[in-house]
Amino acid sequence: MKKIAILTSGGDAPGMNACIRACVRSAINSGLEVYGVDRGYKGLVENRIFPMHSTSVCEIIHRGGTILKSARCLEFKEKETRKIAADNLKALGIEGLVVIGGDGSFTGAKALSDDFGINVVGIPGTIDNDLAYTDFTLGFDTAVNTVLWAINALRDTMTSHDRVSIIKVMGRHCGDIALYAGICGGAEYILVPEIPYDIQKIASEIKTNKERGKTSSIIVLAEGAGNEQEIKTVVSVISGADVKFSTLGHIQRGGTPTMADRMLAAKFGVAAIEILIANKTNRVVGCKGKEIFDLDITEALSQKKQIDKNLYDIAALLC
Ligand code: ADP
Ligand code: F6P
Secondary structure, eight states, rough: OOOEEEEEEESOOTHHHHHHHHHHHHHHHTTTTEEETTHHHHHHHTTOEEEOGGEEEEEOOTSSTTTTTOOOGGGGGGGGHHHHHHHHHHHHTTOOOEEEEEHHHHHHHHHHHHHHHOOOEEEEEEETTTTTTTTBBHHHHHHHHHHHHHHHHHHHHHHHTTTTEEEOOTTTTOOOHHHHHHHHTOOOOEEESSSSHHHHHHHHHHHHHHHHHHHOOEEEEEETTTOHHHHHHHHHHHHHEEEEEEEOGGGGGGGGHHHHHHHHHHHHHHHHHHHHHOOOOOEEEEEEEEEEEEEHHHHHHHHHOOOOHHHHHHHHHHH
16 A cells, blocks of 8 residues: 545544544655545545645644535445546555545445445544444534533523523434533433433423522533424423523534544544555444444444433433
8 A cells, every 4th residue: 555545524523634634644654645635525526636745734733624625425326426536546546545524424435445446444523423333433522512612601691590591402313412511511401312302391390490499401402302493482381481592503513623532533543544554444443432443334334323321311310
């Protein structure tokens, strides 16, 4: 293996830049030539593949987003489109590809490897933490800390005015951002798509609490766990509380990566390059505790993400 390329795909995540830096620097320091791909699979198909040097990744370790940019490329699901991408890589003599992204990006990488023999390695990069095989994905820790900052700020003002706050957070189908931020922010209620809840019961409890003197609560609502307007109406009507709704939206996707995400970026990046140098293909890297491991991409994708019920129960005990 002499030449490799790196791309970022799917939704961006804080720590992607630190990971690009780790891949580029560790590959160059191991004697490889490195190329970057502009805007994920779209750039691969459109042949926007350019050489990267050690200096290409200066001053990016602390920046959110991705200097390689990201894009959706639905045509990549077609084999003929993937052939164009593979031909572009082969024309440059590139044998290995690092894909930083989520499960969709991994599926694309696997198809590229299966059909056209490109050695691929996936690095989990998404704020959602929705990949079952790894404890954490790159960007999750930063996103949770961003949500925590917002919960802290909301708690200040909600307490002053005896209000109830509903804060909606991202996660697609996965409640991890809500769960982790809810526990660490001391939220009274955490609503996630994986676990059914009774909003009427919650609203009645808020009413009882109010009568007992607890006049303010925080409800963290994960994306996919219910309609915010409906929840707001039920809670205000039943509890009589003044309910305010806030959504962080894409604020959760940006910002300087935390120490945890930068460390993960460094470890994932170095591990991915080692895998390519060892001529392994169709692998993904992940972490369990402090350990970094690699796994077959098909096996990784076949694992079904589940909410950590233990953490959910802890949350219930703490409010
Ligand atoms: P994520 O990687 O964060 O899950 P997406 O699901 O949007 O994000 O996938 C990112 C990209 O991966 C898509 O735009 C597409 O180019 C590629 N991709 C997704 N699913 C497939 C698939 N089944 N086959 C080939 N490529 C895919
Ligand atoms: O996968 C990351 C994520 O931010 C999800 O949490 C969210 O559902 C989705 O991407 C939003 O996608 P877009 O940036 O295309 O609106």
